[in-house]
Amino acid sequence: MKKLLLSFSMVLVLLSVLVACGDDTSDVNGTSEETNGEVAVHKEGFPIVDEEIKLSLMAPGVGIEDWKNMVTLKRYSEMTNMTFEYITPPVSDFQTRLNLAFASQDLPDIILGAGTGNLTPGMEVDYGRQGVLLPLNDLIDEYAPNLKALMDENPEIARSVTTPDGNIYSLPFINNHPTAVWARGPLWYRGEWLENLGVEELPKTVDEFYDLLVRFRDEDPNNSGQDDTIPLTDVQMNSSRAWLMAAFGMKEWGIEEHDGEVRYAPMTDNYKAYLEFMNKLYDEKLLDPETFSQADEQKKAKGQENRIGLFPDWFSFFTTGQPEEEAVKDPMFFPLTSEWSQDRVVPANPGMVRGTFSLTKYNEHPEASMRWIDYWYSTEGRDFFDKGPEGYLWEANEDGTRNPLPAPEGFESPEEYRATLTPTYGITPPMLGDLVEGEPRSDFDLFIQAETEEKITPFSETPFPLVYLTDDEQRTVNTIQQDLSSYIEQMEARFITGVEPLSNWDDYVSTIKSMNVEEYINIHQEAYDRWAQN
Structure with missing residues (x-):
């Protein structure tokens, strides 16, 4: 958690930001980058930053595995050069812990996976107006090309996450799965x-x-x-x-x-x-x-x-x-x-859940944080965070398709094993939800998609x-x-x-x-x- 900085330190931080203002350079590969204080943030590719940074992140924990031990997050830290202090109170206690964090102003840099049940629309409006949550509009435009593309493709996304003051304070889970249109079970x-x-x-x-x-x-x-x-x-x-x-x-x-x-x-x-x-x-x-x-x-x-x-x-x-x-x-x-x-x-289901990713005013690296989460909205990032890296739940075939791997001994199902590999189990994550590319689909999966496309999708309207x-x-x-x-x-x-x-x-x-x-x-x-x- 972030403590209030001493006034002298605040002056130093402000000076460093002013010095860096307008610094737009290119690395040897031609990748555009901007500086935030003394840390250069790459707008494309990995790593996101050359100099390692550490942030704090609060999210609901399902209690199966500590986030610090999850191979997907470990691998992603290596890719991005960003490490985290994970604060993951149990799902059942998360709302209470989050409310206490807001009340005491003892907040993390990032709030992830809260969903509207915990980070309500009213809280977004209230804490955004107070400046406790950062507006994300400009960060999305500059540092989130994957999310920006989804918003451009579907204008309802931006409208649905824009508060009355014109700002976006939280990113959504965007569901493009074939059954995403279901408002409830058929x-x-x-x-x-x-x-x-x-x-x-x-x-x-x-x-x-x-x-x-x-x-x-x-x-x-x-x-x-x-x-x-x-x-x-x-x-x-x-x-x-x-x-x-x-x-x-x-x-x-x-x-x-x-x-x-x-x-x-x-x-x-x-x-x-x-x-x-x-x-x-x-x-x-x-x-x-x-x-x-x-x-x-x-x-x-x-x-x-x-x-x-x-x-x-x-x-x-x-x-x-x-x-x-x-x-x-x-x-x-x-x-x-x-x-x-x-x-x-x-x-029809709106196909979105709000309140899944917010930055607080204590976050010293909002640009890097936005780049970090934008990968989750790409096809590659979605597949990575849904099923983890190769060798655990799947292995690649020569034709690019995926071959599912059985869960190790001690796990009742691959899904239970998945909960130890990636944080996207049991919570609503800020990401693109869809089918994993190259993953085999059963006759039942194809049946469900065909029934949905015939009997729901053509007639669906958001209430x-x-x-x-x-x-x-x-x-x-x-x-x-x-x-x-x-x-x-x-x-x-x-x-x-x-x-x-x-x-x-x-x-x-x-x-x-x-x-x-x-x-x-x-x-x-x-x-x-x-x-x-x-």
Whole structure:
């Protein structure tokens, strides 16, 4: 951690910076470099600096291996000529430790892997305004060509990490993986049931979907000879809701944006239509009657007993218990249309997580620090930090492809071994997420990508962009949101199960309005307008 410098030392540092100002030289290889104090920072290639520098870095630790022992970080230190003091409190304690560091001003040079749950958007705005976090805009332009290229390719990245004062105080994790568009785990049909019923084409409208669920209920699709089938199941509707709401023209169970206008979906007529449809499924035993009372373990048990026709999970075999080879027969849910939505829509993940890399005011080498992290946003750097150097998890074939290596004795899986090699395990790192080049892909991997490209990607829309709220806005939103979320969650279950008749809809909307929902909407509209102007 950095201590406050004595005033005399501050003068010396300022003088050295002034002397170096404007010094732009080239090395013998023609590589451009600039000086920061007495340390020259190369803009290209490795090492980043000729004279070794040491910085402090704080990140969540998963407790499997000390960062100082990780071969990837050791190798990268050799490549860059930059070494670190790693401060890695456990993930469970990280937020507390980070808050204490800010409160005491006993901060590291770099905060890495925090994510928005620990380094919140409000903290970025607040500590950026105070000067505790450094603005990164100019550093990105000058020292981060890989990240800059990604931002130029996708302008939404810069808009999503730019705070209301026009500055960027934290870098994102950028996910370009084939499944990055998933907002949550998809819905999956049990392929065996479809085959037994002779279903050759998946439902594409709400009415066709209803008809198939009826067949799942009535025609013994699991060939058990018993009345034991469950057409559709979930746990609290938490995973299926988004896919089914989309059929009625909604993208989010809360604030969402349509053509620049912000609305609160749970008080719209579209949402009422969704509730009416789900209540119909519940009354006709097409929706599992235990949806609002069961745990995920119970849902999975039903799947392993071959009793479920449609269910949510990240992959179907997580619920069915079948091997991957069989899971390729379970097709992904196709988005539906209805009288409320003639266009297919799927809620999409923004593909970014903010708050993953920040520099504090105590960092004496921000240029070198930005060069250091920019490698993580390159294809080469991504592969390096994802799987480590050659000889541990992989070896290269003559054709440039990679051959996976088994985990050493004592590790249950390559993934567990990976956690000892690289820091990108168990946290959200500041990097480009994507497939590793040259790594072999299974038939299941290719199946998942094909299903995603057919049934999600063409119809995906981000419900609401990643925006920043001011301190006052955030406090107001937090107060209103807590009551709103609790109320709509309670009422969704009551409406779907029929405990609360939908004839009470107007009273429900009036209650929502009494919770200051208009102010809630207006705050998000103003934040969206700021975002759109960046």
